[in-house]
Amino acid sequence: MPPNLDSIEVLHRPVNRPELSDSRYDGPDSYTSILPRGFKRSPENAPFQVDTVFEKDVKVILRDGTRIRADVFRPHHAAAPVPALIAWSPYGKKGRGHFRLDVVPGRVGVPVSRLSGFEKFEAPDPAEWTARGYAIVNVDSRGVYDSEGDIRWFGSAEGRDGYDAVEQIAAMPWCSGNIGLVGNSWLAMAQWFIAAERPPHLKCIAPLEGASDVYRELLCRGGVHQTAFWGYLADLMVGRNQQEDVIGMLEKDPYINEYWEDKRAQISKISVPVYVLASYSTFLHTMGSFRGFEEIQHNDKWLRIHPTQEWYDLYQTSTNDELQLFFDRYTKEVQNDWEKTPRARISLLQFNADPITNVPCDDWPLASTEYEKLFLGENQSLTKTAPLGGGSISYQSDEASLQMDTDREELSFQYTFPDRALVVGCARAVLYMSCDDHDDMDVFVQVRKANKDGQILQNINIPLSELNMAYTEVDSVNPLKYLGPTGVLRASHRDMDLNLCSASWPEHDYSRKSPVPRGKVVRLEIGLWQTGIVFNAGEKLVLKVSGHNMTLAEFPPLRGALPNGNVGRHYLHFGGSCQSHLLVPLVDLPLEP
DSSP: OOGGGTTSOOOEEEOBOHHHHOTTOOOSOOEEEEEOTTOOSSTTSOOOSSOEEEEEEEEEEOTTSOEEEEEEEEETTOSSOEEEEEEEESSOSTTOSSOSGGGSGGGGGOOGGGSOSOOOTTSOOHHHHTTTTOEEEEEEOTTBTTSOSOBOOSSHHHHHHHHHHHHHHHTSTTEEEEEEEEEETHHHHHHHHHHHTOOTTEEEEEEESOOSBIIIIIISGGGOOOOHHHHHHHTTOBBSSEEEOHHHHHHHOOSOOHHHHTTBOOGGGOOSOEEEEEOSSOTTTHHHHHHHHHHOOSSOEEEEEOSSOHHHHHTOHHHHHHHHHHHHHHHSOOOOOGGGSOSEEEEEBOSSSOOEEEEEESSSSOTTOEEEEEEEEGGGEEESSOOSSOEEEEEETTOOOOSSSOOSSEEEEEEEOSSOEEEEEOOEEEEEEEESSOSOOEEEEEEEEEOTTOOBOOEESSOHHHHTOOGGGSOOOTTTEEOOOEEEEEGGGOSBOTTTOOSSOOOBOOSSOOOOOTTOOEEEEEEOOOEEEEEOTTOEEEEEEESSOOSOOSSGGGTTOSOOOOSSEEEEEESTTOOOEEEEEEEOOOOOO
């Protein structure tokens, strides 16, 4: 364990043995083979584009003597040593593992024929990247499958494991000594922690959507425990020993402490060039991706906000062509004018029309951002003028939520835009709330878009032509549909953490609780995660407030898995001395008509 965590007892839980839980497990044997150009794993899969050396279960020794396993794919006839791109996660390799694109209906628009079947989940396909002149190294991190030890869930300890792997792989005879990190989700999150350790042979990273604070962004956002997804993930982990039990740690001590602070990546320590991918559609990674870009202290960083879903984006040829330019520049030192790429490129969602993509910007957050204050008032309206008379409206806080966009007990407040408006960045809801039945409240907020007729819209993340579905056939799961940005706050954590607050984000103090006296009105300031939405004249912004999570479930088995709010009614007060309002981030961007 890291020295500063020696005094903390870390809980562990079981994992599944590979031979008993994974039909695709192919044993621990190490061997080397040649996959010739045109080789297909199955008739349905994509072929290898060049002769490729495949080294299965190469052993990498960490500083404490632990031996972990990696699959290496590299060009067979390379004239010189090649750079390596490392994909680091606990999800298995060479097609192993419970996670694959089939977990989402329509495979998020990525057909089986697009991939070789050798790709690690959420990682580049080696059949494509060996042809681009790179080795792909798919690592089973500590404790995963036949890698020794117990599985670690992020933090500086996993960062040091990654440091050791980078340095050992860089020293292999086929490697040029230049290493990049790449991948989605866990693979991106791990990059923040590995790069913060500054391994000497790491030349650049590409975190393609990755949270960067396990407590504040994932397990306990706004102080509300939301562990269903993470329990689902933990139940599927595969290895021979145990895994770190982050849910058990949260239940044992729900407040921020040294253990949880170690799981907030120290992004300011990252010194290598960074290609950051972000989207608005993920309920896991949006905040971490943007925070990552913002907190990097140097200028060799680029942000691309795409309008789809991370797995779909990863396997687009245009994405890989651009990633190759980035990796060529920093692992091969090719002078290809990569630095002329705009520092930030954003996409804007229209919901009822195609998205506007790759609008170039100088930085993020956008310098042109101005906040419009919209007051909550009578008849569930949002207005620019503060209401004089006071009032209140309530909802039942413990109404069950199936996360299918059809739940009851959700308040709605509506504003009609008189002219075209671009809402880009983090909105902020300031609500005056009370509860007669309990000394705490879990308050969830969401911004939605409605058309001119008042119909609330959903954004389909994947082009329907790629899903081979009609609009009405698209399942209501988070990878396929985006509803709008959300925020959440447990009222007992309403005090601010001034060290982490910024002009665009109100962060709260999770080190202690301040209960709410029953019947007392308290002010709650709730940040909503980043978004980018176009509202045309006559279209409507809808603010929703409730006692339950209003995002869609990530996968169908997780529907209804989140706990309900505290028992009782929550009262939202407006007007008079309780001017509840929404701060809307508006920007001015030159867009094509």
